[in-house]
Amino acid sequence: MNSLKDPDFEHTGPGRPAGHLLRQRWQPVYASEELEAGRAVPLKILHEELTLYRGEDGVAHIVAGRCAHRGVLLAVGTVEGDCVRCRYHGWRYDGAGQCVDQPAERRSFADKVRIASYPVEEYFGFIWTYLGESPVPELPRWPELEEYGRFHVIEHRKWNYFHDLENTVDDVHQYWVHKTGIYQDDGNAGQIPEMSAELADFGLTQTSTFSNGFVRRLALLMPNTLYFNSGAGVLRGFKSFLWNVPIDDENHMMFFLFIAAHLPPDVGARLAAGVREGRKYLSQLRPVDDIIRAVLSGRERWEDIEDRPDQVLIEDGVVLLGQGVLPDRSLNRLGSSDAAIILLRRLYARELAAIEAGHPLTKFPTPDAAALTRLDSSTP
Template identity: 30%
Template structure:
């Protein structure tokens, strides 16, 4: 790639080619539980500084953070019945960004009608709050299976990473890295710690394949010793355009999404979204009835990366590439065909937006949005070592209710009726 091509695919701010593409999609900006005990949350998305707020009627709004009067942050605003009021001089704004009250201006003044700032629609789904920053009319918020699954136990890990979202997404189109990073390197790290392990991830890749479909790219792999009837090859799992990786559960009764939300050019809010589905009639403990939101640590106190678990290994590779990877200095091989396909797909969809055409995966037909069941392998080889092993090898080991999950799913009949 040239430096110019790299710029096109990595700059996400307003008016940039990638920024305009990404603004055609809904992005998570918070978990619902974050606004249960407070009124506001500072949000930075696609290079814009915003404030998410809950008014006294229970409605949500997402508007520019800075008051247009004197630039004070509305994160410290006063919630009203309809909107939020600046704490500095009392100017009030509704969810569209329109100023509705200026208490110290003359009563007959029309000044407030001329004051408006950015305001964006928000919706709740699956325990998360999503926002749309693009042109109207907004498309439908996709009802992917993990978000709408009923009677689900939902746990959500999060981390702000100092990297551009693209190098995280490219990792998802690189199946072979699992063989080395999560296989041989994982074994090496644990052996150095005195824990002799051998993991399913280290199995050799015989071949990989990538297919563009309605919502993104499906990636498939055939591992040494597998037949082409295996779920890993026959079904695979998708990278949902433009920012989600959906991973098969290996029969573990769970949906797993990784969402790479671009904060700006050099920062990404990484969200690990897991929805666990117990078998019918299983009583869910009180500790698991509410969405659990937690931080995923990725550095030791001395600044070194935490690499003894799968997601920490990924983070190390993303961050050490630099804030924005220099793709003009790379040397791609035959195993990088998925990465090349992803870059071409972004470029194609950028051109669609320039032509005024909806890009890949944008949904406007309600009939197609009742529930979107994504193609996922159910017998995933990498997750063949049991629920507890998988839970403790991934970032879910940092979840405060991890032990409760393991205890619940250890009981016969709980594993989604299996």
């Protein structure tokens, strides 16, 4: 159902209003450094099966997931020059999806065969694509932030993407869920903040005010980009972005980007390299998903969650998957501390209703770096 009363935030397949909304923007899909030249990988984004490959010339391309001949996943094929060749019978496609070779056909009809292809950009360490209609919009860029050190974290989460959008603008949960207090310092630890939310031209802001005057802000850039610069905790000073990108209705990817704009570029770059090393260590630990499911099934207790650097992902995971993979939000009983969530749902409901009615969508301008800085948290 799509209406202002019971909007369908969660379903993002082609033809669904929320799917249409998210297709209006470029989405990050992969880490640039993890795709070497000559490699192809399968991707699924917004329900679309895709093939991401990097040509031997270093240029990344995204084409349809399957070969037009008999439907084999192209990602198991080989990259040749700037093309990908299907493993099954050798049909070869260029980066525009045009078939350019059919080795077993006596009379090639390759010029009549074309699979889908999508625009690709690489920026801030991610590969991005745009799955919407033409004209293709500009990829949002923040040139002032490009020189700083940065690191990213990419997580596959096995529940609907809307949980994570809501969770990030819900600062009350920090108190109850994150006992280690990743956003807390002496000044604001152990306090439930006063919550408020406001509409902005780019989407909305959520403000948490603590009794000592510490003010933490988060911004949602419609439809699925979150920005925050925490004034406290381990991420203090980092300009932090998060894109929640649906894989399908029951899975999504979280692309976090942390930019060390508070540090000289060389210091930030060294710090980011250290964090990248640390992530290798994390990849050897027990999978986050295992722990989340063990706690939710009652086999392990919340109190048993061991201290580890990515504990925040486990803690959030328990309360997010704890709502169900694809819950019925119309049953929720929201209160005054849910101000940002109420606003987020209203914004989505408005855009989804416009899509259904065939009306133009709101143009949400992307704030520039100076405008982002005005959204940063402030310490007393």
